[in-house]
Amino acid sequence: MNFSTDQIMKWIQHYESFGPLPGFLLPLLEAFLPFLPLFAFVLANVNAFGLWLGFLISWGGAVTGSFIVFLLVRRFGQQRILTFLKRNKQVSQMMDWIDRHGFATLFPLLCFPFTPSAIINVVAGLSHISAAQYLFAIMAGKTVMIFTISYVGHDVFSLIHQPGKTAVIIVVMALLWAAGKQLEKRLQK
Structure with a gap:
């Protein structure tokens, strides 16, 4: 694959030509299929639509998708399909914690x-x-998360041409990852 600056710019322009709908739907779909790269969708949105509009499109899709998953689980979670989750000790403890x-x-x-x-x-x-309460938590939490990703990735080309900025961003992301893991361990206790 060719990852030259010109090729990346062509991909972004092609993506932008579809309008904001794919930019909204991809983060929404990620809530149902968590193996999809939300990070990449947010980067594509902010590079195609600018920092603020790209952020809003990504945030709207991610919040909507998360809330739909929450509502579906709330509606159908008591049925046999998800009862095995409730029997799991860690899931049960996390439910109690929440x-x-x-x-x-x-x-x-x-x-x-x-x-x-x-x-x-x-x-x-x-x-x-x-x-x-959950909608409010999603809206607030996703605002911080998606704006962080948006701000970091709003100028992909500067990441390519300024290795110092790239190093700082990698360190910040590693710190966020480590902090998230520490919080996850605390919650498991």
């Missing part, structure tokens, strides 16, 4: 780019947290 602490637990988890938000959506759907 029930007791609500927003205070969810917000920091949703802020970190490397937190498995699909798991959080499912566990929150199985818990007793109110839909309004």
Whole structure:
């Protein structure tokens, strides 16, 4: 594959020509298929539509997708398909933790780019947290996470041409990942 600056610019222009709908739908779809690269979708959006519009498109899709997953699990989570999750000791403990602490637990988890938000959506759907409280937590947490990714990636070309900026970003992302892992370990205790 050719990853020259010209080729990347062509991909971004081609992506931009489809309008904001794919930019909204891809982060929404990532909530259902967590193996999809949300990071890449956000980068594509901010490079195609600019920092603010790209951020808003990505944020809207990610929040909508997460909330739909939450609502589907809430609606169908009591049925046989998901009852095995409720029997799992760790899932049960996390549900209890969310029930007791609500927003205070969810917000920091949703802020970190490397937190498995699909798991959080499912566990929150199985818990007793109110839909309004969860929506608020998703909106706030995804704002921090997606804006961080957007800000970091809004100028991909500077990352290519300025290795110092790239190194700083890699260090910040590694620190966010490490902080997320530490928070995850604390919550498991």
